[in-house]
Amino acid sequence: MAREQLNGAAYSWHAFAERQDLAAALAGHVAGRLANAIAERGTALLAVSGGTTPAKFFASLSNIPIAWNKITVTLVDERCVPASSPRSNAGLVAANLLQNAAAAARFVPLYHEAASIEDTWEADSRMLRSLPWPLDVVVLGMGTDGHTASFFPDADNLEKLLDPSSERVVFPVHAASAGEPRLTLSLARIVRAGFVALHIEGEDKRNAFESAMGSETRKPIRAVLDTAERPVEVFWAP
Numbered sequence: 001m002a003r004e005q006l007n008g009a010a011y012s013w014h015a016f017a018e019r020q021d022l023a024a025a026l027a028g029h030v031a032g033r034l035a036n037a038i039a040e041r042g043t044a045l046l047a048v049s050g051g052t053t054p055a056k057f058f059a060s061l062s063n064i065p066i067a068w069n070k071i072t073v074t075l076v077d078e079r080c081v082p083a084s085s086p087r088s089n090a091g092l093v094a095a096n097l098l099q100n101a102a103a104a105a106r107f108v109p110l111y112h113e114a115a116s117i118e119d120t121w122e123a124d125s126r127m128l129r130s131l132p133w134p135l136d137v138v139v140l141g142m143g144t145d146g147h148t149a150s151f152f153p154d155a156d157n158l159e160k161l162l163d164p165s166s167e168r169v170v171f172p173v174h175a176a177s178a179g180e181p182r183l184t185l186s187l188a189r190i191v192r193a194g195f196v197a198l199h200i201e202g203e204d205k206r207n208a209f210e211s212a213m214g215s216e217t218r219k220p221i222r223a224v225l226d227t228a229e230r231p232v233e234v235f236w237a238p
């Protein structure tokens with residue numbers, strides 16, 4: 001687990017030969033952090049990303065016997081679609097993580113089918129503020145464009161999304177590259193987590209990550225690494 005220092009970005013690189021091995025190892029790290037949080041403060045707050053990468057990790061984590069009834073799970077970001085949509089991160093989490101032992105966890109979604117994304121945003125801000133912040137664990141994904149969460153490079157409010165001093169919990173995101181309108185946790189909430197993991201798979205994403213570490217143009221994933229209160233733990237498999 002070499003600690004890499006590329007142009008000042010502090011992170012630990014955990015490489016695995018097989019994606020299933022990564023899933024089991026990441027699940028073990030996350031479960032351990034959640035159990036520690038419960039021991040320390042009687043509860044734990046976990047935020048996970050969606051997309052196509054995390055399903056194996058979710059399945060591994062769902063089977064680990066920790067005190068899931070004391071854990072709140074929420075999302076790093078969400079597509080503004082019904083939970084029944086195949087694009088829904090809430091639907092992905094329900095089908096893959098909130099199963100087995102983890103079925104006892106409390107899940108708090110970001111998106112509710114409301115009149116507008118802004119209505120959802122306001123409602124979510126009030127509801128999400130009541131969660132037991134700070135995050136104990138956050139698991140991020142990344143796109144080959146260097147986005148993470150819904151911090152898309154073409155987002156119309158990217159500066160606000162990446163403001164480390166923001167008091168906002170959640171922001172609406174409109175970005176042509178995002179597909180649907182999104183809701184995303186603010187960078188400020190993500191970087192204060194006790195454990196920040198980045199889960200990426202494939203050569204394209206490894207190249208994109210290394211490019212973001214060395215690039216003059218500051219990609220969103222680099223903004224997270226630069227402002228995280230602890231080195232980000234990167235989990236990668238080919």
Ligand SMILES: O=C(O)[C@H](O)[C@@H](O)[C@H](O)[C@H](O)COP(=O)(O)O
Pocket residue numbers: 049050051052053054076077078079089140141142143147148149150
């Ligand atoms: O809602 C989402 O899409 C995610 O939260 C997003 O940040 C994701 O982690 C990356 O886009 C990678 O997605 P893949 O795992 O599909 O490559």
